[in-house]
Amino acid sequence: MTWTAALEEELRFLIVAEYRAKKRKRYQSMCEGKDKFASPVLAHSTMRHRDMTAYKCRFCGSWHVAHSRQKLRTHHG
Ligand SMILES: [Zn+2]
Secondary structure, X not given: OOOOHHHXXXXXXXXXXXXXXXXXXXXXXXXXOOOOEOOHHHHHHOOOOOOEEEEEOOOOOOEEEXXXXXXXXXXXX
């Protein structure tokens, strides 16, 4: 097999496509639909549980609050 510019272009396209798909998934789990806070202090002030954490979002630059560990499924909530 000979390496051609067309093959290189195709490979680059595949890498970019996969990169975008991963980035989109990460965006959906990290940012989409979450409350935005201007500072970590504001984010922490909304926390009601100890098992919650605040992080600076790399997508929108705001702070989000999330559960630091997977919450167990309960029937009262
Ligand atoms: Zn965000």
